[in-house]
Amino acid sequence: MTKWNKLVPKKVNLFVWRLRRDALTTNINLFARGIDVNIVRCMNCVNGTELFDHVFQHCKLVKDTRSLLSQWLKLDIPDDLPNRILSWCDNLQILAASRQKNEAILFTWWWLIWKARNNALHNDIHESGKEIYYSITAFSYLWLTSRDKKTSIAWDSWIESPFST
Template sequence: MLSKRSSLLLMARSFSWNSWVPRKVNICAWRVFLNHLPTRANLMHRGIQVQNPCCAFCEVHLESTNHCFFSCPKIEILWLKIWDWWKASGSFNPSLEDILKKIVGFSEDKKVSKIFHAVSMIVIWHVWTWRNKIIHAASIEEANSARHEDNFSTVQRLSLLWIFSRAPFRSHSWDSWVRQPYDLGVS
């Protein structure tokens, strides 16, 4: 039987860090991977009383890690928009774990795969930031308005800014990034 420390070390090896996103994004994705973020299900699991166990986005299901970052109908829409933007094939259907381990097999081109992985990590960071904005809103109106924000374009904007200030090649223009993010020859 593995000790907790050994199993954490083993898991650490299967997580894929990405040097083209800010540290805070890597750390957030790492905590998602370890299931260490204080989602409502995790708080309850630790014996902490939670007034409302439901997901901040759909307000229906228990807020588990997988639900919050992946299977919530509201978040699923965001992932589908991302995959559509990257022209992923219809059979492309990774799990949250696949995304975090970068075993999605998105492209044979290593740079394109790394950019796509970076975008996926930014989605994860943004979902958590968005969720916190909703649950810490000062009023129901403010929470509802946060729920309806256009998260897809925010992810596009942040990923262009963050990835291309770190990756060692020329940045896309906004126009080419939105049209053909996978084409590194377009600028």
């Protein structure tokens, strides 16, 4: 199933489409296609193998950001894979506009986890969960306020409670 969210850029929607199909260029996926890779460990935590479920569910960086996002959103984001998290999001008993914002925040989270992985792999820059969390709040605010003209929310209000509008 393809799920598009108008509150995030097209590149993020395309990324999530590939993510949901485990079609990202993880080193394990490249190795499975016969491409010689030097590293198969997770670039974000350096403790696990760069398998889809590790990178987007079990990695310490994902767990740290999930905890911070759950506190901020006042929702208990499940410790699960992206497809199941999106199903959980679809079943939340919240307004449709809030559900769309929540989904945009989740899309942003996964995109920034992948971006952090690429920064670690290609630039040897390792971000913390807090740094990624701050980026999630900033990017999602920027995208929401520039893409949804019906929503007007101040930065301070966004940080306090993103679903207040």
